[in-house]
Amino acid sequence: MTNIILVVDDEPANLSLATDVLESGGFTVLVSQSAEHALSILGEIDVDLVLLDAMMPGTDGFQMCQLMKKTPEYRDIPVIFMTGLSGQKDIVQAFDAGSVDYIVKPIQPAELLARVKTHLKNAQNTKYVYRAIDFSGHHFLASDVSGNLLWFTPQIPTMLDHTLTKGISCLPKDAMQWLLSCIQEPALADVRYRQPGRNDDFDIELSFMGQPDPGEYLIRLSIAKKGQEIACLQKRLGLTLREAEVLFWIAKGKTNRDIAEILSISHRTVNKHLEQSYVKIGVENRAAATARVLQALLT
Known part of the structure; x- marks a missing residue:
């Protein structure tokens, strides 16, 4: 599966040149002539890296980069500025906006490919770490x-x-x-x-x-x-299954009538289980029972 690179530049000639270079490196290339259109693409397609011009009509590259970094779905996509601006102020502004690199035009094909590959690898390594954490x-x-x-x-x-x-x-x-x-x-x-x-x-x-x-x-x-928590209450508080279920819903703020409907039992049966449970866990009222249940579940 090839990586997808989104190139954003208002000049067609720049888009054409960048596309030729990136496709020669085996990448799939998407192009856009405005930040607004580029953001709509990001909302529909999983892009691996963005090459971004700084000066464009409407939303400029700096603003687009800032918007990406404020949006969790796009935040981890590496952004490389590719622009004719070479002043220190512009370079600093690009990195402050959240970019990972800055290339001054005219672009050098070999250098562009090397930078793109490096940042793609770094981004992929970060994804692997996140996935490993989730998998664990x-x-x-x-x-x-x-x-x-x-x-x-x-x-x-x-x-x-x-x-x-x-x-x-x-x-x-x-x-x-x-x-x-x-x-x-x-x-x-x-x-x-x-x-x-x-x-x-x-x-x-x-x-x-x-x-x-x-x-x-x-x-x-x-x-x-819920099932795991009820089993936990049974084990830690020495309750029957039904007693644990009743106390579980008491801790959720349910009334006796609510609990009777949830468990499909009579209101009188709920009262009986509550009385037995209070004795077993050593409490006298609903508030104390709720505190005891939460303590059992959170420790």
Whole structure:
């Protein structure tokens, strides 16, 4: 499978030259004469690298690069500027925007191919690391202090399925508040954030892992399946299956009537299981039972 390179330049002659060079190196080439059109291509096709001119009508190359780096789906695509601008200010601006390299026109074919191959290899190695982490069963994302996602391992979008994020770009308000609490109060770092998944079969759990770099906060994501949690309550609290199910839903804030409907049992039977469970776990009310259940599940 060949790598796909997107070349963005408003000059047809530059597009033609870059296409000839890249195709001679065995790459598949897509071209665009505007940043707006190029971004639409990125939304439809998995591009491996972008060669980008700096000065274009409308959205310029610097702005396009910044937009890419603010969009998690495009953030890891390497961007190489290929432009006639040679001033130090322009070069610095390109790297500040998030590019990995800067080539001043006229391009040298051998040099262009060498740079493209190197950055493709580096990007591929990063993908391999992320995939290896996912394959091992560990799923991570990084956020800034405002809850904007900086990066995430490949399975995160599938696992979240937009449950926790707004278009997979930032954490929701309550999760951001949880993160801020962890940052401001180190003693709260062991407190996990939980939110129901797409249905009642699982919960999404976030664990604060620390601050690997300034302004970057590492979070681990895991999926807690209801069946596994009920089995855990049975084992750790010495409950029957039905008692564990009733306490599980009590901890979720359900009323006795709700629980009766969920478990297809009578309201009186729910009360009986609750009374027996309270004795077994040494509590006297719903609030204490909820605290005991959460302690059992989170330790």
